[in-house]
Amino acid sequence: MLDAKIPSGPLDDKWTEYKGHCKLVNPANKRKLEVIIVGTGLAGASAAAALGELGYKVKAFCFQDSPRRAHSIAAQGGINAAKNYQNDGDSVFRLFYDTIKGGDYRAREANVHRLAEVSANIIDQCVAQGVPFAREYGGLLSNRSFGGTQVQRTFYAAGQTGQQLLIGAYQALERQIALGNVQMYARHEMLEIVKIDGKARGIIARNLVNGELERHFGHAVLLCTGGYGNVFYLSTNAMGSNTTAIWKAHRKGAAFANPCFTQIHPTCIPVSGDHQSKLTLMSESLRNDGRIWVPKKKDDQRKAIDIPEEERDYYLERRYPAFGNLVPRDVASRAAKERCDEGYGVGTSKQAVYLDFADAIVRYGKIEAGKEGKSNMSMEEIIVLGKEVVKEKYGNLFDMYEKITGENPYELPMRIYPAVHYTMGGLWVNYELQTTIPGLYTLGEANFSDHGANRLGASALMQGLADGYFVIPYTLGNSLADEIYNKAIETSHPAFEAAEKEVSDRINQLMNIKGKQTVESFHKRLGKIIWDKCGMARNKEGLQQAIQEIQALKKEFWSDVRIPGSINEMNPELDKANRVADFIELGELMCVDALNRNESCGGHFREEFQTEDGEALRDDANYMYVAAWESKSAHEWNLIKEPLVYDVVKPSQRSYK
Amino acid sequence: MEHYNMNLTVKVWRQKNSKDKGGFQSYPVKDISSEMSFLEMIDVLNEQLIRDGEDPIAFDHDCREGICGQCSMYINGKPHGAWKANTTCQLHMRAFKDGETVTIEPWRAGAFPVIKDLMVDRSAFDRIIQAGGYISVNTGNAVDGNALPINKDKADASFAAAMCIGCGACVAACKNSSAMLFLSAKVAHLALLPQGEPERKSRVLNMVAQMDKEGFGACTNTGACEATCPKEISISNIARLNQEYLVASLTADK
Ligand SMILES: Cc1cc2nc3c(=O)[nH]c(=O)nc-3n(C[C@H](O)[C@H](O)[C@H](O)COP(=O)(O)OP(=O)(O)OC[C@H]3O[C@@H](n4cnc5c(N)ncnc54)[C@H](O)[C@@H]3O)c2cc1C
Ligand code: SF4
Ligand code: FES
Numbered sequence: 065m066l067d068a069k070i071p072s073g074p075l076d077d078k079w080t081e082y083k084g085h086c087k088l089v090n091p092a093n094k095r096k097l098e099v100i101i102v103g104t105g106l107a108g109a110s111a112a113a114a115l116g117e118l119g120y121k122v123k124a125f126c127f128q129d130s131p132r133r134a135h136s137i138a139a140q141g142g143i144n145a146a147k148n149y150q151n152d153g154d155s156v157f158r159l160f161y162d163t164i165k166g167g168d169y170r171a172r173e174a175n176v177h178r179l180a181e182v183s184a185n186i187i188d189q190c191v192a193q194g195v196p197f198a199r200e201y202g203g204l205l206s207n208r209s210f211g212g213t214q215v216q217r218t219f220y221a222a223g224q225t226g227q228q229l230l231i232g233a234y235q236a237l238e239r240q241i242a243l244g245n246v247q248m249y250a251r252h253e254m255l256e257i258v259k260i261d262g263k264a265r266g267i268i269a270r271n272l273v274n275g276e277l278e279r280h281f282g283h284a285v286l287l288c289t290g291g292y293g294n295v296f297y298l299s300t301n302a303m304g305s306n307t308t309a310i311w312k313a314h315r316k317g318a319a320f321a322n323p324c325f326t327q328i329h330p331t332c333i334p335v336s337g338d339h340q341s342k343l344t345l346m347s348e349s350l351r352n353d354g355r356i357w358v359p360k361k362k363d364d365q366r367k368a369i370d371i372p373e374e375e376r377d378y379y380l381e382r383r384y385p386a387f388g389n390l391v392p393r394d395v396a397s398r399a400a401k402e403r404c405d406e407g408y409g410v411g412t413s414k415q416a417v418y419l420d421f422a423d424a425i426v427r428y429g430k431i432e433a434g435k436e437g438k439s440n441m442s443m444e445e446i447i448v449l450g451k452e453v454v455k456e457k458y459g460n461l462f463d464m465y466e467k468i469t470g471e472n473p474y475e476l477p478m479r480i481y482p483a484v485h486y487t488m489g490g491l492w493v494n495y496e497l498q499t500t501i502p503g504l505y506t507l508g509e510a511n512f513s514d515h516g517a518n519r520l521g522a523s524a525l526m527q528g529l530a531d532g533y534f535v536i537p538y539t540l541g542n543s544l545a546d547e548i549y550n551k552a553i554e555t556s557h558p559a560f561e562a563a564e565k566e567v568s569d570r571i572n573q574l575m576n577i578k579g580k581q582t583v584e585s586f587h588k589r590l591g592k593i594i595w596d597k598c599g600m601a602r603n604k605e606g607l608q609q610a611i612q613e614i615q616a617l618k619k620e621f622w623s624d625v626r627i628p629g630s631i632n633e634m635n636p637e638l639d640k641a642n643r644v645a646d647f648i649e650l651g652e653l654m655c656v657d658a659l660n661r662n663e664s665c666g667g668h669f670r671e672e673f674q675t676e677d678g679e680a681l682r683d684d685a686n687y688m689y690v691a692a693w694e695s696k697s698a699h700e701w702n703l704i705k706e707p708l709v710y711d712v713v714k715p716s717q718r719s720y721k
Numbered sequence: 722m723e724h725y726n727m728n729l730t731v732k733v734w735r736q737k738n739s740k741d742k743g744g745f746q747s748y749p750v751k752d753i754s755s756e757m758s759f760l761e762m763i764d765v766l767n768e769q770l771i772r773d774g775e776d777p778i779a780f781d782h783d784c785r786e787g788i789c790g791q792c793s794m795y796i797n798g799k800p801h802g803a804w805k806a807n808t809t810c811q812l813h814m815r816a817f818k819d820g821e822t823v824t825i826e827p828w829r830a831g832a833f834p835v836i837k838d839l840m841v842d843r844s845a846f847d848r849i850i851q852a853g854g855y856i857s858v859n860t861g862n863a864v865d866g867n868a869l870p871i872n873k874d875k876a877d878a879s880f881a882a883a884m885c886i887g888c889g890a891c892v893a894a895c896k897n898s899s900a901m902l903f904l905s906a907k908v909a910h911l912a913l914l915p916q917g918e919p920e921r922k923s924r925v926l927n928m929v930a931q932m933d934k935e936g937f938g939a940c941t942n943t944g945a946c947e948a949t950c951p952k953e954i955s956i957s958n959i960a961r962l963n964q965e966y967l968v969a970s971l972t973a974d975k
Contacts, residue, residue: 117859128791129791129842130887132847133789133791135789138788147866188863189860192916196876197876204867235854239851242852250847302789337757339754339756342786467813585768628770633837636777
């Protein structure tokens with residue numbers, strides 16, 4: 065069994081108590097302690113800045129050409145915080161409760177409560193850094209709604225919230241670089257962790273510009289390397305997002321928790337053809353104003369505007385009157401799939417539903433007309449005013465939609481379909497964010513800790529920054545306090561040598577296959593297996609097949625992949641091959657996990673386990689645990705369970721009706 | 722949208738590494754759908770090159786949705802191609818016609834040396850930010866987010882400047898390779914907010930000094946940067962920068 069090291073005492077006091085009693089490192093000693101941070105997205109950049117400010121000697125790594133380009137930059141809709149600025153009944157408890165419920169009772173209470181507690185500090189910190197959040201005319205911060213909640217607690221900067229938060233963290237990080245507290249290694253990819261006497265003590269990284277392998281020592285190593293949604297090939301993640309860092313750590317002994325918990329986001333631009341290289345999200349914030357519908361008639365060939373109101377099925381409003389279009393993502397995605405599978409889908413592929421802003425445009429137009437005191441405006445004039453309002457709220461998303469599809473969403477409803485978006489699973493961490501390898505920590509999307517089986521919108525940015533700015537500065541100190549007598553270990557140590565050799569052997573092996581098939585073609589095939597059999601709906605038979613198919617694919621990959629170019633140069637195909645090799649292994653574990661979990665919960669929907677009206681049917685008696693997998697051999701894993709104990713919230717069948 | 726297929730000739734800059742001289746190579750590509758993105762067209766070409774035993778074209782990209790600022794190509798003589806307010810990754814093939822020749826080059830600027838093919842080194846931008854593109858506030862020092870109301874118009878203007886994605890197209894478009902639009906966007910973002918006030922003068926002086934050190938050229942107000950910028954960063958920011966700089970150099974205690 066795993067010990068999550070959750071502090072004792074009442075839930076409300078745990079974090080305060082922890083902070084009051086954790087060990088500290090004095091400033092002089094901090095300067096002697098080296099910390100490696102892999103990844104400089106929101107989680108990594110905030111951690112690097114905060115630890116640099118404290119005086120630790122930090123080395124930070126990212127594979128992009130600058131930390132400002134991490135995948136976090138693409139987050140659109142917003143970030144949650146329990147500020148209750150709207151006076152609509154929000155509180156730390158409510159944010160905590162919504163997150164636990166949204167996660168379908170598969171997250172750890174203590175972590176989620178801490179997240180809710182520090183959420184307000186994040187907003188304050190970002191405002192102080194100059195993050196230009198949206199404001200009201202009175203000069204105060206503005207909020208919007210996101211799915212799975214009934215309050216307005218989401219802070220945003222138009223549809224570019226992730227960009228603005230990351231720029232804030234990036235600037236804080238650059239300041240520490242200028243002060244000499246952080247050394248930045250861009251265009252570097254971590255390919256192995258180094259363990260000495262059971263502890264994580266460094267990494268092997270590849271300089272992507274010249275292909276050289278480098279050894280770096282750290283008293284502790286933090287992995288902040290983001291999610292693994294690209295295991296599906298097509299996802300809303302950036303092209304480079306990968307699992308390599310956490311997968312290497314997993315193979316070196318770190319347990320991987322709930323790998324099958326992946327989030328399929330309901331509102332993305334549908335696939336247009338085989339050439340598709342990635343999918344684009346249309347932010348959940350659009351569900352504040354957009355109404356989702358399909359025609360009531362199967363295979364309706366009419367254009368959307370020709371279908372009269374009474375022949376439209378607003379299926380979310382029909383099925384979930386209390387939350388309507390703002391049900392959580394897993395629920396909205398499955399409902400869209402259900403309609404399309406039944407033959408009600410729209411567009412040429414029939415794999416799409418409408419997201420319609422016509423009503424919102426009229427509603428906002430009328431409000432504007434009212435403000436201007438004009439009661440006799442024509443509908444055309446009202447629509448013009450309404451479009452202005454919608455443009456201010458979502459302009460960049462509408463532009464993005466038009467660039468991709470060539471259609472104008474101010475005139476026609478958007479066509480959308482669910483797509484892979486986020487991974488709730490990740491390396492298992494305890495309350496201190498430490499993995500099962502001492503000295504190895506995981507922050508942000510790369511860990512599994514806070515979102516259970518389904519993440520609520522606007523909560524990933526919150527978690528990444530909570531981990532980096534407000535959690536790790538305390539929890540890392542608690543264990544580094546014991547390290548102050550340990551000098552930095554020379555990277556000539558045999559453990560470094562052995563790890564480097566492992567990496568170079570593997571790279572040589574890959575380059576020497578000289579087969580016929582491209583890396584991309586393998587990645588596509590892997591993605592299809594996982595999407596079909598371990599995607600929005602799963603069943604035992606399909607998962608068993610998928611495991612066979614993935615194992616066969618792995619063999620084929622290692623005997624027939626073709627990687628052009630050479631090792632000691634900039635070689636993006638080699639970088640990709642390293643990542644795809646790891647995705648293949650992870651894909652297998654995802655299916656193993658999905659097969660083990662004989663229940664449906666959140667984003668994990670096993671067709672065998674559903675209620676009469678098609679909702680996820682949990683089995684709390686048998687599966688109320690975190691499934692943490694320990695690597696035994698290439699295709700074998702040990703399951704270790706962390707039982708989930710609910711002291712405060714009473715798990716029940718989730719209802720959004 | 723109606724879509725169609727096309728055959729093209731892609732004339733692209735190939736350069737093995739920073740020391741190589743480099744030169745153009747032409748490749749035919751077939752059956753490109755008008756629904757593809759520009760980078761998906763290059764993906765198709767690269768798959769073809771790999772199968773033919775050649776080296777694929779190296780280029781920078783990540784988000785493929787116009788926000789990370791990583792993609793950076795000169796397409797038919799224009800940074801990010803012909804569409805207005807657009808990044809390379811958002812350009813779609815419906816912008817091209819069957820039979821066309823498409824010319825692709827890396828950013829050309831002394832301060833952005835080529836790494837390989839279409840990839841350049843833009844770390845100079847990071848060093849400009851290091852010189853002062855931040856507000857010095859350590860974690861945990863903040864007051865309540867609503868303690869300081871900020872005029873909405875100012876906040877919106879600050880946001881408009883903060884939208885810069887650091888792609889470098891402004892530099893690539895400028896005949897002097899000036900980085901003034903990029904720099905001015907950051908100075909404006911922070912100077913428009915009360916939080917940016919305490920470091921206002923030192924920030925602009927230090928950032929401009931770093932820009933000069935990196936070897937970017939002077940601004941002669943041609944406006945090419947604004948016309949190219951995918952985020953429509955306004956050239957009025959440069960006027961603001963000049964004013965900030967002037968005031969700072971006259972009054973800052975050095
Ligand atoms: C399109 C989109 C929109 C979203 N919108 C929202 C939203 O509105 N609200 C919300 O809360 N969440 C949103 N999310 C989710 C959220 O953006 C992410 O979960 C979050 O940003 C992840 O941050 P991170 O710091 O954990 O990882 P990332 O930002 O992915 O950063 C990973 C870092 O690790 C580095 N890295 C990875 N592997 C290696 C390696 N092997 N070696 C070296 N470096 C490595 C990368 O270079 C990068 O710096 C959205 C996600 C997507 C895809
Ligand atoms: S100002 Fe515009 S063109 Fe220049 S770096 Fe910023 S976004 Fe790119
Ligand atoms: S790839 Fe990110 S902006 Fe083009």
